[in-house]
Amino acid sequence: MLGTIFKQFNNQTIKQYNNTTIHSIKIMISTNRLYFGDNLDFLRNWDYFPSESVDLIYLDPPFNSSQSYNVLFKDIEGAPATAQIKAFEDTWRWDEKSAKALYEINSVVEYTPQPLVALLDMLEGFLGHSPMFAYLTQMSVRLVELYRILKKSGSLFLHCDPTASHYLKLVLDAIFGPKLFRNEIIWSYRRWTAKSKRFQRMHDVILFYAKEKPLFNTLYEPYGDWIKKDYSYVDEDGRRWRWHSPHGVRQKVYLKDPDRGVPINDVWIIPFIGSTSKERMGYPTQKPLALLKRIIQASSNPGQIILDPFCGCGTTIDAVETLNQENPDKPLRKWIGIDITHLAIDLIKYRLATRFEIEKDHYDVIGEPTTITEAYALAKEDRYQFQYWALGLISARPWGEKKKGADRGIDGYRSFIHGTRRTYTKCIIQVKSGKVNPAMIRDLKGTMERENAEMSAFITLEKPTPAMTAESASAGFYHSEVMNRDYPRMQILTIRQLLKDQDCFKIPPGGGLMGAPKFISKTNSQKEFFK
Numbered sequence: 199m200l201g202t203i204f205k206q207f208n209n210q211t212i213k214q215y216n217n218t219t220i221h222s223i224k225i226m227i228s229t230n231r232l233y234f235g236d237n238l239d240f241l242r243n244w245d246y247f248p249s250e251s252v253d254l255i256y257l258d259p260p261f262n263s264s265q266s267y268n269v270l271f272k273d274i275e276g277a278p279a280t281a282q283i284k285a286f287e288d289t290w291r292w293d294e295k296s297a298k299a300l301y302e303i304n305s306v307v308e309y310t311p312q313p314l315v316a317l318l319d320m321l322e323g324f325l326g327h328s329p330m331f332a333y334l335t336q337m338s339v340r341l342v343e344l345y346r347i348l349k350k351s352g353s354l355f356l357h358c359d360p361t362a363s364h365y366l367k368l369v370l371d372a373i374f375g376p377k378l379f380r381n382e383i384i385w386s387y388r389r390w391t392a393k394s395k396r397f398q399r400m401h402d403v404i405l406f407y408a409k410e411k412p413l414f415n416t417l418y419e420p421y422g423d424w425i426k427k428d429y430s431y432v433d434e435d436g437r438r439w440r441w442h443s444p445h446g447v448r449q450k451v452y453l454k455d456p457d458r459g460v461p462i463n464d465v466w467i468i469p470f471i472g473s474t475s476k477e478r479m480g481y482p483t484q485k486p487l488a489l490l491k492r493i494i495q496a497s498s499n500p501g502q503i504i505l506d507p508f509c510g511c512g513t514t515i516d517a518v519e520t521l522n523q524e525n526p527d528k529p530l531r532k533w534i535g536i537d538i539t540h541l542a543i544d545l546i547k548y549r550l551a552t553r554f555e556i557e558k559d560h561y562d563v564i565g566e567p568t569t570i571t572e573a574y575a576l577a578k579e580d581r582y583q584f585q586y587w588a589l590g591l592i593s594a595r596p597w598g599e600k601k602k603g604a605d606r607g608i609d610g611y612r613s614f615i616h617g618t619r620r621t622y623t624k625c626i627i628q629v630k631s632g633k634v635n636p637a638m639i640r641d642l643k644g645t646m647e648r649e650n651a652e653m654s655a656f657i658t659l660e661k662p663t664p665a666m667t668a669e670s671a672s673a674g675f676y677h678s679e680v681m682n683r684d685y686p687r688m689q690i691l692t693i694r695q696l697l698k699d700q701d702c703f704k705i706p707p708g709g710g711l712m713g714a715p716k717f718i719s720k721t722n723s724q725k726e727f728f729k
């Protein structure tokens with residue numbers, strides 16, 4: 199599947215910018231869309247992203263921290279799960295992809311700004327073909343496209359950390375021009391860290407650039423206690439004032455707009471998402487909603503389009519929807535998210551459904567298989583992404599990497615309510631993209647016994663044999679006290695069936711798996727910023 203999308207990009211597409219007038223402003227871009235795949239392939243597709251079509255871009259790419267990030271899903275009753283699933287790697291190396299990116303910047307993408315070519319040439323000399331240079335090259339090709347699709351009134355916020363922020367600022371200066379730099383925002387937070395022989399690292403950097411005619415809404419925060427010292431007198435009407443003597447003449451100066459507060463500065467103190475935070479989705483590197491709401495309120499208006507090309511578990515999308523629900527009388531802001539792992543796409547779907555009751559038919563998902571041929575292509579391209587996608591079809595969660603060997607044979611699970619005491623139990627799931635045989639069903643039966651699982655499902659890309667169906671049927675039925683009906687204890691589900699009808703999986707009702715608290719409207723809760 200990803201491969202099919204890759205092929206949509208060709209050199210002609212990249213050259214288009216110079217040969218076309220910017221008529222694309224008038225092209226309606228499709229919004230409230232999730233793209234599954236490499237953002238570069240989508241960003242270079244001019245049908246998906248015409249030039250000057252997006253109002254605000256926030257991107258939070260992996261930082262080159264040489265780490266693997268694991269998803270830690272919460273368990274059904276809210277307890278943190280022990281199983282971890284690798285979501286993405288933050289390890290960049292100089293390889294064919296990076297070399298191709300550099301070649302394209304230098305020789306193929308005609309609208310690459312010349313200062314960027316010069317800068318990368320210099321950095322190549324300084325950094326060599328190091329992981330940092332690979333990272334910067336990969337970011338550069340993407341930022342060139344992001345600049346192209348940003349409207350003239352648009353802004354871009356690049357979230358990074360001090361590991362690479364100084365280099366990324368050079369890259370952005372080369373693309374936007376240094377005059378279009380607006381702020382280096384410091385997001386400062388507290389968290390537990392180990393002792394080290396340097397000051398504790400407690401901030402991220404957000405580089406803010408805007409195009410020629412930027413939109414900016416000044417946001418305010420309440421006055422701190424310092425105001426009581428500065429304006430230490432209070433008159434009979436409760437108004438604060440102080441003495442001021444500009445030319446030796448003492449005069450009373452009143453505090454203007456006492457309810458409005460002060461314009462927010464470029465150091466943002468916003469709590470980190472801790473392990474017990476209600477907002478926590480279990481996705482590594484998840485950013486706080488408050489941070490995204492602030493960016494969106496400052497640099498976009500209702501009705502505008504916000505893009506997050508590295509959207510992770512969808513904090514940007516959540517922030518857009520939260521603002522929409524807080525302002526029901528205003529035009530809706532629209533969103534576009536892209537992520538390369540299906541774990542993220544699935545979590546966003548879940549987040550939209552549980553927090554806002556926004557179901558899949560209210561937005562588009564591009565890049566997911568919709569036909570059996572595309573399902574085969576995805577399985578061939580990436581077995582794990584196929585598995586995550588297949589599990590998502592029945593709203594199941596990946597099982598994770600517990601102790602080696604202990605959980606072989608389980609790829610995912612779905613919880614459901616069980617027994618008269620209404621506790622939760624699990625239906626275990628196995629996904630197969632290759633050849634299948636009856637021994638696999640017998641093994642799954644054994645795994646059910648070992649795990650005390652009441653039910654199981656076997657998802658297969660290939661057609662099951664009659665012997666497999668017979669073996670599965672011999673497992674009998676599970677009786678649900680809650681629904682007062684029987685369910686097949688083992689179910690074989692083909693991808694073909696699931697693509698047609700996801701309800702073909704029969705399971706008693708259950709709850710969600712991760713803690714995304716439902717959105718509860720607090721009217722005017724953003725009042726503190728807009729006064």
Ligand SMILES: C[S@@+](CC[C@H](N)C(=O)[O-])C[C@H]1O[C@@H](n2cnc3c(N)ncnc32)[C@H](O)[C@@H]1O
Pocket residue numbers: 235236237238258259260285286481482483484485486507508509510511512513514536537538539542
């Ligand atoms: C730091 S996380 C973003 C977290 C996000 N801001 C949030 O609050 O959840 C970076 C994300 O970028 C995704 N990613 C990495 N390379 C990508 C690529 N080439 N195209 C699209 N997404 C990519 C990763 O899968 C990961 O989800």
